Amino acid sequence: MSVDSLSQMISLLSDVHSRLQGLRNAPAALLKTSISFSSPTIRNDFEKAKLLTETIRSDSVQAALQTAAQSAATHSQDKLDLNIRREIRKRRRVSLFLSRSSVLNSNSRPPSPGSPQPYVPHDHRNASLFPSDVIPPLQCHDLPDYIREFNRTHSSRLHIWTRVRGSTQLGNPAVVRFTIRDVLVCYITMEYSTSESVLVTESIAAFGPREKKSPHSQSDYLVYQTLSQQIARMLQSHPRVSFQSIMNLLCAYEGLFIERCATCERVLSAEGHVPPVARVWMREGGWEARHISCAQV
Ligand SMILES: [Zn+2]
Known part of the structure; x- marks a missing residue:
């Protein structure tokens, strides 16, 4: 040329x-x-x-x-x-x-x-949707061990959710409940094929800590509805993201109601009075909280 x-x-x-x-x-x-x-x-x-x-x-x-x-x-x-x-x-x-x-x-x-x-967020400091995966994505038979290790090393909690109380059989789709005390509950619905047992996240629904809702319903609160929508957009862009990366992301919501937006430095957004529900991965600095409107500018 x-x-x-x-x-x-x-x-x-x-x-x-x-x-x-x-x-x-x-x-x-x-x-x-x-x-x-x-x-x-x-x-x-x-x-x-x-x-x-x-x-x-x-x-x-x-x-x-x-x-x-x-x-x-x-x-x-x-x-x-x-x-x-x-x-x-x-x-x-x-x-x-x-x-x-x-x-x-x-x-x-x-x-x-x-x-x-x-979808790639606009930023100059190596922003990406998820941290790049260095370990192989989790497979369904490794989930119980992963959950045990997670609960041992984190303050938030993971449990396998089943329709029948007391059942320990992992369904397909498998549903896992993730809880950050007094902040949120998320249901993560995953599927896997018998030939390739890698867990693929289908959907994530976020709820208030005291809401008694099923994994496939919707929260009554705007903040959790917006959060679910934001995560859905991330999943749409990265449909094969590993379960470990999902957990990495969800743990970043511990400060959901206290962390300031990295762009406008406010907790509540000027428009919707919603805290920063977007999380942007910065290679230098980890997860950054942003309002949805601030993440797009
Ligand atoms: Zn903001």
């Missing part, structure tokens, strides 16, 4: 990136103020989003993104690694934006099947 066409691709992507940055605050502005959908600013933002979507879907930008991805795969081991990772993250943000703007704009075509759409 010639230097000319490469530099052309880079300037194309830089342009897309800066237009995208310009629009990043639009969803938050929409949430934070009471201006109506018909306001000229909002209409203008929607128009910009639509135009940007078209640019990103154009053959030239798609080709540039593909070249970037191939180059990343080839050079992932060398010193360019960091910069390329940034490029990939940029690309993911572009895809995320695409998927969001197609929700907002029902007339636009859905993204092409090949385009990846993982």
